[in-house]
Amino acid sequence: MLRKIYASDxxxxxxxxxxxxxxxxxxxxxxxxxTDSRNSAGKSSLLELFHFLLGSRPSxxxxxxxxxxxxTFSLELDWNRAYPRVAxxxxxxxxxxxxxxxxxxxxxxxxxxxxxxDSANISVPQWNxxxxxxxxxxxxxxxxxxxxxxxxxxxxxVGSNAFNEAIRASHSRQSxxxxxxxxxxxxxxxxxxxxxxxxxxxxxxxRTQLQKAAKDPTLGRLVGSTADLRGQMNLAIxxxxxxxxxxxxxxxxxxxxxxxxxxxxxxxxxxxxxxLDSIDRANAEDLRRSVEETSDTSSEYLAPAFDELSITLxxxxxxxxxxxxxxxxxxxxxxxxxxxxxxxxxxxxxxxRAAERESLGARQSEILRELNEGGALESxxxxxxxxxxxxxxxxxxxxxFEAAETLESSKLQIEAQRAQLRRDVSQDLSERNAxxxxxxxxxxxxxxxxxxxxxxxxxxxxxxxxxxxIEPHIASDGSRGIGQMKIFCFDLTLAVIAHRENRGPDFxxxxxxxxxxxxxxxxxxxxxxxxxxxxSEGMQYIATLNSDVLDNARSYGLEPDEYIIRPHxxxxxxxxxxxxxxxxxxxxxxxxxxxxS
Numbered sequence: 001m002l003r004k005i006y007a008s009d010x011x012x013x014x015x016x017x018x019x020x021x022x023x024x025x026x027x028x029x030x031x032x033x034x035t036d037s038r039n040s041a042g043k044s045s046l047l048e049l050f051h052f053l054l055g056s057r058p059s060x061x062x063x064x065x066x067x068x069x070x071x072t073f074s075l076e077l078d079w080n081r082a083y084p085r086v087a088x089x090x091x092x093x094x095x096x097x098x099x100x101x102x103x104x105x106x107x108x109x110x111x112x113x114x115x116x117x118d119s120a121n122i123s124v125p126q127w128n129x130x131x132x133x134x135x136x137x138x139x140x141x142x143x144x145x146x147x148x149x150x151x152x153x154x155x156x157x158v159g160s161n162a163f164n165e166a167i168r169a170s171h172s173r174q175s176x177x178x179x180x181x182x183x184x185x186x187x188x189x190x191x192x193x194x195x196x197x198x199x200x201x202x203x204x205x206x207r208t209q210l211q212k213a214a215k216d217p218t219l220g221r222l223v224g225s226t227a228d229l230r231g232q233m234n235l236a237i238x239x240x241x242x243x244x245x246x247x248x249x250x251x252x253x254x255x256x257x258x259x260x261x262x263x264x265x266x267x268x269x270x271x272x273x274x275x276l277d278s279i280d281r282a283n284a285e286d287l288r289r290s291v292e293e294t295s296d297t298s299s300e301y302l303a304p305a306f307d308e309l310s311i312t313l314x315x316x317x318x319x320x321x322x323x324x325x326x327x328x329x330x331x332x333x334x335x336x337x338x339x340x341x342x343x344x345x346x347x348x349x350x351x352x353r354a355a356e357r358e359s360l361g362a363r364q365s366e367i368l369r370e371l372n373e374g375g376a377l378e379s380x381x382x383x384x385x386x387x388x389x390x391x392x393x394x395x396x397x398x399x400x401f402e403a404a405e406t407l408e409s410s411k412l413q414i415e416a417q418r419a420q421l422r423r424d425v426s427q428d429l430s431e432r433n434a435x436x437x438x439x440x441x442x443x444x445x446x447x448x449x450x451x452x453x454x455x456x457x458x459x460x461x462x463x464x465x466x467x468x469x470i471e472p473h474i475a476s477d478g479s480r481g482i483g484q485m486k487i488f489c490f491d492l493t494l495a496v497i498a499h500r501e502n503r504g505p506d507f508x509x510x511x512x513x514x515x516x517x518x519x520x521x522x523x524x525x526x527x528x529x530x531x532x533x534x535x536s537e538g539m540q541y542i543a544t545l546n547s548d549v550l551d552n553a554r555s556y557g558l559e560p561d562e563y564i565i566r567p568h569x570x571x572x573x574x575x576x577x578x579x580x581x582x583x584x585x586x587x588x589x590x591x592x593x594x595x596x597s
Contacts, residue, residue, distance in 0.1 A: 001540040002507050003085065004076040005049060011580025012071070013042070013567055021531040021563040022542040025550055026512070027570050042569050042578025043512050043544035049073055049578075050155050050509060053088050055128040055148060058095030067583035069093045078506070079104060080134055088127070098127040105130060135505045136185075136498075144181035144195030149174075153186065153494055155509040156487070163513055166472050166490040177201060180468040186498040187461075187470075188435050190428050193421075194468045200418050201466065206403075207414065229401040236394040243387040266360050273353045273360075284346040291339045418465065425463035436461050439497055446489040446533075447474050450525045455482075459493070481518040488514060488526050496537055507540040515549055524553035527560065 006014040015024065026043050045062055052063045053075040063073060069092030079086040089099035103120035122130075132138040132147035152169035156162035161172035167183065168174045177197045185191040429436060440459045447457030456475040461468070472490040476482035491508060498504025508530075515523050530541040547568075550560055570576035 001078045001505075002050070002075065002509075002542065003078065004074075005046070005053075006074050007579075008072040008091075009580070011575065012073075013569065013578050013580065015046075015565050015567075017540065017542060017565065019538070019540050020534045021527065021560075022540065023527070023550065023560055023564045024542065024544040025547050025564055025568050026544070027547045027568050043546075044158055045578050046544060047155050047157055047509060047511050048159065050075065051151070051157065053090055054151055054155075055098070055124055055131060058092060061092070061095075063090070064092035064095055065583070067581075068579070072099075096124055097121050098124060100127070104134075137503050138185075142185075143192060144178065144198060145185045145191050146182070149178065149182045150186065150504065153183070153491055154505065154507065156491070156511060156514070158511055158513045163484065163487060163511075166487045167470055175201075176467040180470050183470050183494065184468060186494045186504055187439055188497065188501055188503065189432060189461075189468075190425075193425055193428055196421055197467045200414065200421060203417070204414050226401060226404045229397055229404055233394060233397045233401060236390060236397060240387065240390050240394060243390060266363060270357060270360055273357050277350055277353055280346045280349055284343050284350075287339050287343045287346070291336055291343070422463045422465065425468060429461065429463060439493060442496065443472060443489055443493045446492055446529060447485070449529050450485055450489070450522050451482075457489070459490075479517070481522065484514050484516065484518050485522055485526060492530065492533060495539065496533060499537060499539055506538065507542065508534075509542040510544075512544045512546055512549070514543075515545065520549070520552035521556045523549060524556040524558040527553060527558055531563070 001019060002017050004014070004016045006012065024043060024046060048062045052058070052061055053073060058064045062068065063071075072089050072091040074087055074089040076085060076087045078084065083102055083104050086104055087101045089101075090097070099119060099121055101119040103118050105120055105122045105126055106118075128147050131151070132142075136147055136150050138145060138147065149170050152160065152162060156169050160170060162169045164172055167176070167179045170179070175198075177195070181191050181195045181198075184194045439461070443459040444457045447455070451457070451474065456473075458473050460471045460473060463469070472486050472493075474482050474486045474489070488510065491510070495504060495508040499506050515526075518526070527543065530543070533539070534541045550558075554560065569578055573582060575581065
């Protein structure tokens with residue numbers, strides 16, 4: 001239950017609430033001007049503050065206005081058995097920080113180091129998570145259901161157009177699926193199943209958007225056709241398999257760069273040896289020809305020649321001739337010996353090079369074999385990068401294929417999915433028939449206590465084509481007043497069922513706008529119904545009202561005095577209203593008054 005609201009500014013009208021019926025009344029003062037009205041007394045602002053302190057967004061909020069942002073507002077409320085009473089504080093200046101006392105965000109295992117009674121500052125998401133867990137018993141994943149959306153049914157705000165339609169309380173643009181998913185949770189239905197309507201809607205929306213994109217000359221090429229994309233995907237898969245095999249079989253060779261350099265050096269050395277061999281073989285061939293051409297030049301032909309010429313050589317000349325011939329023979333032998341030695345030296349070099357070439361060839365084969373069996377770490381990295389790139393390309397192709405498949409899938413496929421979901425939801429509703437009947441009877445009972453037997457009232461719940469259909473009905477001529485009471489009975493039904501089954505808090509708050517256009521008799525009966533229901537269910541109902549509406553309800557048997565919260569709100573110019581001063585709230589939301597006090 002909501003127990004107390006107050007602020008750091010002493011002008012603020014501090015209010016304390018109690019179990020059962022609570023009436024916050026706005027009076028029109030005698031000194032108010034003709035232009036004043038109780039619309040600026042702060043009734044709707046009270047509900048805005050409740051939402052602000054219960055985790056709403058600060059953007060455009062009343063508490064974040066220039067006149068109020070430095071004021072710290074606080075709310076005390078019942079929490080759980082471990083923390084019977086919790087105080088929460090928040091200001092517009094530090095709207096992202098929630099002060100809580102005690103520290104309800106403290107885990108059980110942290111009690112050894114921190115006292116559970118200490119205050120703490122927590123974030124807005126943390127606070128909303130605690131609200132979901134403790135007030136609405138939402139644990140784990142709960143797709144489509146949020147504490148903030150659920151709170152909108154407990155504290156409807158006129159600024160969110162929450163009084164236009166019973167099923168939509170968060171804002172007028174809230175989708176039917178989002179609204180019914182949250183309502184189904186409060187009623188104890190399968191909210192996860194109901195939320196699947198959103199998946200079908202998203203698929204249909206994606207198909208619509210893709211159809212539009214496919215008609216665009218540029219975007220159409222980005223999507224492509226399933227036939228082309230399937231072929232590209234197969235090629236990409238083959239390439240990925242090849243790269244994976246290469247990576248799996250790759251062996252990193254230590255000192256790969258050194259081995260590669262050594263192999264290059266050996267190759268160059270083998271080239272040099274081949275060149276040297278070629279030169280030496282040419283030289284050896286020349287030397288062998290020179291040896292063959294070198295012979296013992298004979299000088300014996302001189303004597304017969306001289307004889308034929310009848311020239312007799314003296315003995316001295318002949319002796320000299322013999323000496324010359326002996327010298328000549330020596331020169332010839334020495335030349336042949338020299339040429340032979342040169343040939344042998346060349347043959348030696350050729351033999352040595354052949355041995356070196358054989359050794360270098362063996363080493364080169366060993367290096368090349370090792371390099372062929374593996375590679376450098378850089379090469380492995382390149383392979384891995386190529387694999388990652390190809391995998392990314394395949395993922396992109398898959399997304400494009402899914403998009404193209406969605407585009408090319410017929411409307412009948414989506415309708416088939418929707419029809420199957422509708423059957424599943426219908427089956428689930430049939431299995432929960434007893435629960436649904438209790439909700440229908442409860443709503444009908446509340447409506448009959450307001451209107452008697454003169455109007456039929458029922459709650460329809462069925463599996464629709466595009467969402468779960470939940471609609472409260474009170475037979476009427478379409479008047480606004482009956483429509484407002486339909487919201488009243490609907491909210492009370494949700495709050496009671498959820499509270500009985502520990503899925504919702506024990507309070508319900510209604511703004512005075514809910515009673516606009518409602519006959520005084522129905523106002524009196526509605527407030528009396530809230531009194532009796534909250535008393536029997538152990539709950540709390542808070543309503544803001546103008547004093548004249550309450551006075552008219554008195555004439556139909558309502559006795560409200562003991563339920564009126566003090567102090568009254570007024571439209572006095574100087575110190576009236578909830579905040580105790582008049583200011584201009586320029587960042588108001590739709591339906592909020594320009595002036596607030």
